[in-house]
Amino acid sequence: xxxxxxxVDAITSGxxxxxxxxxLEVPEHYTGALLRQEDEKMFDGVATRDRxxxxxxxIEDVPVPEVGPGEALVAVMASSINxxxxxxxxxEPVSTxxxxxxxxxxxxxxKRHDLPYHVIGSDLSGVVLRTGxxxxxxxxxxxxxxxxxxxxxxxxxxxxxxxxxxxxxxxxFETNFGGLAQLALVKANQLLEKPAHLNWEEAASPGLVNSTxxxxxxxxxxxxxxxxxxxxxxxxxxxxxxxxxxxALNGGATPVCVVSSxxxxxxxxxxxxxxxxxxxxENYRFWKDESTQDxxxxxxxxxxxxxxxxxxxxxIVFEHPGRETFGASVYVARKGGxxxxxxxxxxxxxxxxxxxxxxxxxxxxxxxxxxxxxAWEANRLIQRGKLHPTLSKAYPLAETGQAAFEVHRNMHQxxxxxxxxxxxxxxxxxxxxLRAQHLDAINRFREK
Numbered sequence: 001x002x003x004x005x006x007x008v009d010a011i012t013s014g015x016x017x018x019x020x021x022x023x024l025e026v027p028e029h030y031t032g033a034l035l036r037q038e039d040e041k042m043f044d045g046v047a048t049r050d051r052x053x054x055x056x057x058x059i060e061d062v063p064v065p066e067v068g069p070g071e072a073l074v075a076v077m078a079s080s081i082n083x084x085x086x087x088x089x090x091x092e093p094v095s096t097x098x099x100x101x102x103x104x105x106x107x108x109x110x111k112r113h114d115l116p117y118h119v120i121g122s123d124l125s126g127v128v129l130r131t132g133x134x135x136x137x138x139x140x141x142x143x144x145x146x147x148x149x150x151x152x153x154x155x156x157x158x159x160x161x162x163x164x165x166x167x168x169x170x171x172x173f174e175t176n177f178g179g180l181a182q183l184a185l186v187k188a189n190q191l192l193e194k195p196a197h198l199n200w201e202e203a204a205s206p207g208l209v210n211s212t213x214x215x216x217x218x219x220x221x222x223x224x225x226x227x228x229x230x231x232x233x234x235x236x237x238x239x240x241x242x243x244x245x246x247x248a249l250n251g252g253a254t255p256v257c258v259v260s261s262x263x264x265x266x267x268x269x270x271x272x273x274x275x276x277x278x279x280x281x282e283n284y285r286f287w288k289d290e291s292t293q294d295x296x297x298x299x300x301x302x303x304x305x306x307x308x309x310x311x312x313x314x315x316i317v318f319e320h321p322g323r324e325t326f327g328a329s330v331y332v333a334r335k336g337g338x339x340x341x342x343x344x345x346x347x348x349x350x351x352x353x354x355x356x357x358x359x360x361x362x363x364x365x366x367x368x369x370x371x372x373x374x375a376w377e378a379n380r381l382i383q384r385g386k387l388h389p390t391l392s393k394a395y396p397l398a399e400t401g402q403a404a405f406e407v408h409r410n411m412h413q414x415x416x417x418x419x420x421x422x423x424x425x426x427x428x429x430x431x432x433x434l435r436a437q438h439l440d441a442i443n444r445f446r447e448k
Contacts, residue, residue, distance in 0.1 A: 003027040004182060007075050008421050011127050014430075021140035026073065026129060029061045032119040032181030033400035033418075035088060040095040053089035053408055054401035062117060065177050065185050068109045072138055072188050073130040074146065076420040077200035077428060078394070079179040080123045082208045082239070083345055086408045088120045088173060089401070093348065096120070099174040106152075106167065113176040121180030122148035122172040125194055125203035125428070126421070135188040143194040143430070146186050147375035148208050150175050161221060162371040170369060179204075180400055182421050189372055192379045196431035201417035202389040202442065203428065206243070206382055209390075209415065211370035213243035214378035216340050217318055218251065221374070222367045223340040227252030229315040232305065232332060234325055236273070237264035239415045240343070242390040242445070243378075244318045245271055250386055256305055256314060264413055270444055275308040277301075286328050293351065298331035305332055316340060323347030330364070331356050340365040385434055388441040390414030394425055414445035 003025040010016040010024060035056055043051040067073045088096045096118055104114025128142045138144070150171040151162050158165025172178025177185035194203050216222040217231070225231065231248045235241040236257030248255040249272050256275045257268040265276045284301060288294045305314060313334035319326060322344025329339050330352040341364065344350070357364070370378065381387040394417035395403040403416045419425065429435055435442065 004030070004421075007129065008423065011075060011077065011421070012423070012427065016141060018139045018141040021127065021129060024129065026064060028064060030064055030181060030183040031059060031061050031397065033057050033059055033121065033397060034062065035096070035118045035120065037097050037116040037118075040091050040097055043091055048090065048092060049409075051090035051092065051408075053086060053404035056089050056091070057401040057404060059398050059400065060117070062119060064183060065112050067130045067132040067185065068112075069133045070135060070188055071132040072128050072135060072186055072191060074124060074126045074144065074184050074186060075129050076124045076126040076179055076181055076184050077422040078125050078204040079121045079181075079418045079420055080201075080205045080207075080391070081400075081403045081407045081416045081418065082122050083343060083407065084122055084170060084173040084208075085120060085180070085404050088118070089404050090408070096173060099169070100176055103169065103175060115176060118176055119178050119181050120172050121178035121184070122170060123204050123207040124179035124184050124420075125200045126184070128191070129183070131188060138188055138191050142191075143428075144191045145194050145203050145207055145379065146171070146179065146184070146190045147192060147211050147370065147372070147379075148172060149190065149369055149371065149375065150187055151189075163221070163368060180397070180418055180420070182397070192376060193383065194428075195379070195383045197385065197429060197434035197438065198382070198389060198442070199426050200422045200428035201394040201419060201425060202391050205389045205391040205415040205417050206378070206387070207375075208369070209239045210243045210382065210387065211375040211378045212342060212367070213240055213247060215370040215374045216342055216367040217244050217247055217316070219370070219374050221371075222365060223316045223318075223338045225251055225253050225316060229253040230256060230309055230312055231316045231318055232256045232258065232314040232329070233318045234258045234321050234329075237267040237413050239390065240320055241318065242267075242271075242414055243387060245273055246387045249273065250381075254309070256308060260410075267413060267444060277304055277308070284328075286324060293327045295331070295353065298328045301328050302332045313337065320344070321346045323349055323351070326350040327352040330362065333362050335360040336362065338363045338365055340367050342367045385438045388438060388444065390445045391417050392445045393417065394419055
């Protein structure tokens with residue numbers, strides 16, 4: 001029997017011990033979704049929307065990397081698509097091979113990442129196979145999920161908040177050996193306990209977006225949301241916004257959910273949100289042309305918000321579309337309010353009218369992923385059934401390109417999963433009682 005199949009059999013049997021996993025042979029090669037350096041110019045001159053991840057993402061076998069100090073090799077049962085998967089696959093705003101080259105220059109161990117191929121992916125659920133020297137908390141056989149912050153922590157600058165470490169990187173985007181593969185290499189301090197009531201693909205879907213939303217909205221490093229706040233959430237049914245919506249509802253805040261279709265409005269309504277704006281129905285046009293915004297449309301959005309809230313402006317704007325919406329976001333925040341921003345999926349060059357910002361004492365807070373404690377807190381909310389996965393569908397690893405294409409074209413809702421070693425959907429649940437309590441919420445996003 002081939003080593004990879006023996007690994008799968010040990011995981012699915014549910015009976016293998018830590019010693020059994022430690023004794024399993026690790027194969028010399030594994031299959032992953034990857035980019036080739038030779039293709040990094042393939043979309044030059046092609047508009048962003050027309051860049052097709054199905055053309056650039058390859059499914060190929062590559063050598064298994066050595067496990068270094070403080071690292072773990074994980075058998076990946078499932079992963080998911082994030083927007084950084086799309087950025088990687090369309091080589092925009094930059095090719096990720098530049099990240100790998102810079103990382104490779106930092107140490108002999110990091111040199112392993114500088115390769116002519118890049119195995120991508122920033123989420124996983126799976127089982128630990130091997131750990132390197134200095135790893136004592138995690139052992140072969142542990143069922144885990146991984147958050148995507150990779151840090152070196154050799155500088156004092158990262159020890160108050162590890163996101164400030166000068167060598168902080170996003171695993172699977174700025175490092176190699178990511179989660180869209182049969183095996184993945186992570187730092188041991190990326191690992192978190194897998195929620196026992198979720199199957200593999202559900203457990204793989206929250207990692208990046210749930211932790212990002214937690215820091216951005218709840219943490220003192222972000223907006224520091226409190227009870228009673230009114231929060232405008234762009235893309236409220238999407239991978240990031242769906243967690244922000246749940247956090248607002250759980251935390252005693254009132255979300256004002258911006259969506260783009262009646263179907264997505266139904267999703268956030270089923271979560272318990274009551275104040276919903278369908279931007280396509282309202283037909284907002286925040287830009288007159290490529291270089292000119294229309295403040296009258298900002299004002300129209302502000303009026304719609306006050307109509308829904310009974311006259312109140314929003315305390316927090318949960319921003320991630322970026323260029324398209326940022327001027328409106330700054331305008332609609334209340335006096336003294338906060339615009340907390342990450343990602344910029346519609347463009348990075350933000351423009352806004354500073355009079356509405358400086359004269360009204362507003363704050364713009366930059367937020368980027370999460371530190372280990374924030375990721376742990378976000379995962380604990382999932383474990384306790386306080387937040388629920390927002391997975392809509394799952395593709396096999398061989399169709400990762402199609403999955404990324406759908407996210408690129410906004411053809412999805414919630415998160416799109418990828419089955420790696422999991423042979424079919426629905427595997428991996430070890431707490432069916434908790435699952436039964438939350439089954440309706442877990443299934444909320446699944447395509448019927």
